[in-house]
Amino acid sequence: MTTDTAHRVDGARPADGTGAWAVLLPTGRYEAERLVHHDTLELTGLADAARPRPGDRVAVLVDAPPRLVALGRVTGAGGEEREDPDDPQSERVEAPLVVAYTRRAFDEPAPADALALDGPVTALDPAAFGALADRLGPPPQRRSWLVSLDLPIEAASPAEAVRLFWAYVQELGPRELPAFVSPSGDELAMQAFVLGAEANQDPEEDD
Structure with a gap:
């Protein structure tokens, strides 16, 4: 059985779409990705890191301890690009590494303790x-959920009232803000979530 051990790619690089990579989320980014749905992950500050190619598979991880939180494929390989693509004299700026998510596991990460990480990529x-x-x-299996947010507004x-609602x-x-979620057709199973996790909203149960 293959163990979760990282191997560097030596010699010729694989063709586009055949490589595999581990990408480490920066500090604090895990919470942001867990709270709000994103279709892609964009990372910068990788000037000295190895460069995945478009189509390469990516395992997205968090550290301390190492855990797998998502899978994806590279859609933008990063590197440098002109600040103004139409102006060949414009300054060169860093283009982000863009990963399109294909599977998310932010709520239930898988352990990856045996994986040897060598930097952000x-x-x-x-x-x-x-x-x-x-x-x-x-x-x-995907299912339908009812999600609501109730705010008393004067x-x-x-x-x-609607304008104030969106401002809040x-x-x-x-x-x-607590969001309330329940399976469609089973409102009695409603749960409150704050910071992406179930949160008790009954003050009597806290006593």
């Missing part, structure tokens, strides 16, 4: 990547 042997990805198991009109949502966001 590490080349992986394809077999090691496959063994790591297998730890996530089959994708969970206003002079319904339109003003933008200001406070998922870090402070």
Whole structure:
């Protein structure tokens, strides 16, 4: 059985779309990715790191301890580009490494303790990547959920109340406002979530 051990790619680089990589999320980025849905992950500050190619597979991890939180494929390989593509004299700026998510496991990361990371981007042997990805198991079945956010708001009109509602949502966001979620057709199973995790909203149960 293949163990989760990282291997550098020596000699000729693999063709586009055949490489495999581990990408380490920067400090604090895990919470941001867990709180709000994103279709892609963009990373900068990788000037000295190895460069995945478009189509390469990516395992997205967090450290301390190492855990697998997502899988994806490279859609933008980063490097440098002109600040103004139409002006050949414009300054060169860093282009981000862009990874399109294909599987997310931010709520239930898989352990990756045996994976040897070598900086923010590490080349992986394809077999090691496959063994790591297998730890996530089959994708969970999707279902319909009802999600609500109730705020008591004092206003002079319904339109003003709606404006104040969106102002509070933008200001406070998922870090402070509880969202209520339940399976469709089973409102009695409603749960409150704050910071992406279930949170008790009954003050009597805290006593």
